[in-house]
Amino acid sequence: MKNNILKNIIFSIVTLFVFSSISCDSDDDPPVGPTIILNSFCYGLDSANSFETTSGFYTDLQEIRSGVFKSNIFLTDENITNGTNGELDGVGSLIELNLYGNQNNLLQRGTYRIDNLEEVGNAGVSYLIDFDSTSTSNRGIILVSGYVSVSSYQGGVFVEIDGEDSNGDRFHGIFYGSFTAL
Secondary structure (H helix, E strand, O other), rough: OOOHHHHHHHHHHHHHHHHHHHHHHHHHOOOOOOOOOOOOEEOOHHEEEEOOOOEEEEOOOOOOOOOOEEEEEEEOOEEEEOOOOOEEEEEEEEEEEEEEEEEOOOOOOOEEEEEEOOOOOOOEEEEEEEEEEEOOOOEEEEEEEEEEEEEEEEOEEEEEEEEEEEEOOOEEEEEEEOOOOO
8 A cells, every 4th residue: 555655656746747847848938029119210221220219299280171180290309309489499310290180189099001192091201310400401201101100108109100211211110208389
């Protein structure tokens, strides 16, 4: 009888060891994805170039025609500030977005198709690496395809842009922050 009890104990320990060694494999771990980087935008050939954004600004919501509302927003780096007379001031990187929604809400949440036609669900997007508020020759690089997604989270706003610019280069990034009126 003692032998049977000892055999059962040894068998139980060996069985427990075998189950624990084969059931806790590294393939049971969830996959690890890439780190999401906020407030950085990549552009150019193979998205090799990038710039940081630190601030968001907006102008008054405009009803451009019945049922079509335009939110004009700017994402800037730390060198561009809210100047006097409701205009941007400084020299640096800037993204301009015109979001066309169907509600009388600034920064209407949703996904917009990048298209310069002023239609509901579209967004016009351009970026300047060398914006200068004292210059009259600021010309942005226009995005010709892609999407813009706007969503809110814990008191801030996410603006994700993924598109292709007029040079054929990819442009991508995510801004998270608050917006200040110009």
